[in-house]
Amino acid sequence: MFRTVAATAYIGLGANLGDREAALRSALDALAETPGIAVEAVSRMRETEPLGFADQPRFLNAAARLVTELPPRALLERLLAVERQLGRTRGGLRWGPRTIDIDLLLYDDAVVQERGLSVPHPRLAERRFVLQPLAELDPGLIVPGRGAVADLLAGLQ
Numbered sequence: 054m055f056r057t058v059a060a061t062a063y064i065g066l067g068a069n070l071g072d073r074e075a076a077l078r079s080a081l082d083a084l085a086e087t088p089g090i091a092v093e094a095v096s097r098m099r100e101t102e103p104l105g106f107a108d109q110p111r112f113l114n115a116a117a118r119l120v121t122e123l124p125p126r127a128l129l130e131r132l133l134a135v136e137r138q139l140g141r142t143r144g145g146l147r148w149g150p151r152t153i154d155i156d157l158l159l160y161d162d163a164v165v166q167e168r169g170l171s172v173p174h175p176r177l178a179e180r181r182f183v184l185q186p187l188a189e190l191d192p193g194l195i196v197p198g199r200g201a202v203a204d205l206l207a208g209l210q
Contacts, residue, residue, distance in 0.1 A: 096186030116186035
């Protein structure tokens with residue numbers, strides 16, 4: 054059971070269709086307007102190459118640190134609702150083009166394995182486009198069961 058006091062969560066954001074920057078900013082605005090969520094810090098936005106399906110536009114990615122009173126499942130549901138609000142549809146090509154993608158990366162030092170919810174994000178340690186913005190937000194950040202973000206990033210280089 055998760056407590057109702059504020060927790061620190063990190064999210065990853067990405068988009069490669071339409072006005073990518075506007076989509077990321079709109080997602081952050083929608084989250085900031087949500088009761089129980091405060092957007093505390095946002096990394097700079099960076100262009101990245103697509104993974105998996107290469108024949109698509111480049112992504113714009115960022116990460117944000119949230120302070121939230123929502124437990125992990127409720128936070129994930131809010132992230133998915135914001136995606137839908139901004140035109141994201143699921144069911145297409147995995148790792149294909151998208152108007153917005155918001156991932157729950159970390160939630161305090163919690164490790165959660167439930168149907169449809171894995172925290173830390175299962176592929177976080179493999180993705181430079183996730184680790185770089187996380188390191189920018191908090192160079193000393195620890196990923197439960199994996200170690201320091203700075204070390205994970207160094208392992209990719």
